[in-house]
Amino acid sequence: MLNNNTTVPTYDVVIAGTGVSGLYAALNVDPSLSILIVSKRELELSNSALAQGGIAAVLDRDKDSREKHIRDTLIAGGYKNKLEAVEVLVDEGPRDVRRLIELGVDFDRDSLGRLHMTLEGGHSINRIVHHKDTTGLEVVQKLAAHVKNKNNITVMENAAIMKMDKIDGGFCLGILKDGGLLNVCSRYAILATGGIGRVYKYTTNSKIATGDGIVLAHRLGAKVSGLSLIQFHPTAFAAREERERFLISESVRGEGAYLLNCRGERFMPSYDERGELAPRDVVSRCIMEESKRTGSEDFYLDITAQDPEFVKKRFPSIYSKCLAEGIDITKDRIPVFPCQHYLMGGIDVDTYSRTSVGRLYAVGECSRTGVHGNNRLASNSLLEALVFSRRAALDISERVRNEENTLRPRALFEMKKGKPLPTGIRSEVRSIVQSSFFVNPNFDAAKKGLARVCELDDMLEHTEFEYSLDLLEAKSLVKIAKLILTEVTDESFQL
Structure with missing residues (x-):
């Protein structure tokens, strides 16, 4: 110091x-x-x-x-x-x-x-x-x-x-x-x-x-x-309830796993010559297209053709996490579906x-x-x-x-007392963004969602709330949602 x-x-x-x-x-x-x-x-x-x-x-x-x-x-x-x-x-x-x-x-x-x-x-x-x-x-x-x-x-x-x-x-x-x-x-x-x-x-x-x-x-x-x-990873474990979904690594496909539709059919080669090893955005869009074609969101990753001991040694974390969900990846197909992954x-x-x-x-x-x-x-x-x-x-x-230290330290901020933060803001924002832009954008939902997000942003910026981690994260998520949906609803994004 x-x-x-x-x-x-x-x-x-x-x-x-x-x-x-x-x-x-x-x-x-x-x-x-x-x-x-x-x-x-x-x-x-x-x-x-x-x-x-x-x-x-x-x-x-x-x-x-x-x-x-x-x-x-x-x-x-x-x-x-x-x-x-x-x-x-x-x-x-x-x-x-x-x-x-x-x-x-x-x-x-x-x-x-x-x-x-x-x-x-x-x-x-x-x-x-x-x-x-x-x-x-x-x-x-x-x-x-x-x-x-x-x-x-x-x-x-x-x-x-x-x-x-x-x-x-x-x-x-x-x-x-x-x-x-x-x-x-x-x-x-x-x-x-x-x-x-x-x-x-x-x-x-x-x-x-x-x-x-x-x-x-x-x-x-x-x-x-x-x-x-935003990158949507094509193979997150398809848990039914959990908000945080664990990933089924791309390397599982790299070691020979196939993607199957609800009928147990391999479909990726019909969409792209690279098959399961196409880039993530391609595989995610193909899954969504196959979902429309079959009328189902049930998809699976199958690595059961590989040696069980190799699979356990190569993917010990994925093996144990799936086993906790009742799936033995050396014997069973892994339920997967695209999920938000990276910015x-x-x-x-x-x-x-x-x-x-x-x-x-x-x-x-x-x-x-x-x-x-x-x-x-x-x-x-x-x-x-x-x-x-x-x-x-x-x-x-x-x-x-190569410079002189010109820092002039001073305290700028004080702890503020204010209203308690209303509940439900983060959940509402998550639902808006999920319905507006998941793999493929829904422009009508995005326009409607942006209007609501702007209302929330204005409320959070102009109301004195008590400082807390909840307030910080609510403000961050609302601002991020606003920035995302502003881009999605711009005419240049739709071209």
Whole structure:
């Protein structure tokens, strides 16, 4: 912590979020700088920790090439990707994967000790390294262990950023912690707050994915775009009630599983020559078309033709989760259906993760690097989190070395008393977005939903409610819904 003769805690860098991008950024900032990491819940709860498949990278240049990975990424993204960002991702990604190995991440290996690389939809070759089917959790746990051992890093768990404003030389943040509001100042800020999945009724995202960082950046005047670029994963476990649906990894199809309709028929080859290994958006739309054709939403993933012991060893988490639902994936078909999964849009950044607001950076799913275009290629997300968070950290470190500290710490925020938040706002918003834009948009529902969301947004912005985590997340979800539906109802979206 810097000594500025002030009672306001002051840091060189504040990082919001503790997924892979937030943790890796912290480890790459110059260790002479003070860092505060703010985690809305416990340190290891994030969308990153739920990532199953792995990390895509060109690690075997005898069989793979940067050109192939770039091409696969562009094809999956509908050629709407930012080429410069894709080239940075593919060229620099392998060094970050190797760095993870140095940090102790235990990627699976074959009998000869070589990294085991699997195949997923949209990839033309096996290039995805993984830790069984819990890659994200393995990476998060290993990074978190290193973060906890760094003397220059302070971790604040169960804390939420309610307010954020620019001040001379940096930022002031109002952090909700233990029922009070703590003012903290920093020279730089990195938003690593993840996705927006909880704006949907059904999502694979964790409970913290409410778009808080995107809304903070938007309020600061940062450019935000592409909020309607939402990826629906084609194979989430088709639970009947649960809001958070666990994923059946793309790598299950990469290891030979087939998609079947309600009649037990394989249908993907009739829609696309790539079959089950077409990109996610293609498979999701094909499922919706097949649903119309058959009049049923019953779909299954079948990997029963593979060796049972291989399946259990390769997918232990998926096996145990399905078994808890009464499905033995070595014998039974897995009920699946598309579900909200990922956001390709977000806070606009350059290739060093710099936003349009000075000293503010955004990394991971809350950012829009342009890497993914209109649809993310499987297992490029953890790679993006690594590459661009490292570049943000190094850019900040270089800037600090070459500038005078002009931060003037001061407290801007006070805990407010107000009305209790009405119940049901978040549930209403989720229903609106789910009915307005799921795989294919419903323009009439979106127009009607936008009008209602605007009413809720106006009410939340102009009524004094008591500060709470519920208020923060309600405001975030309403604002995110407004941004999504504004794009969906725009005439250019419908063309």
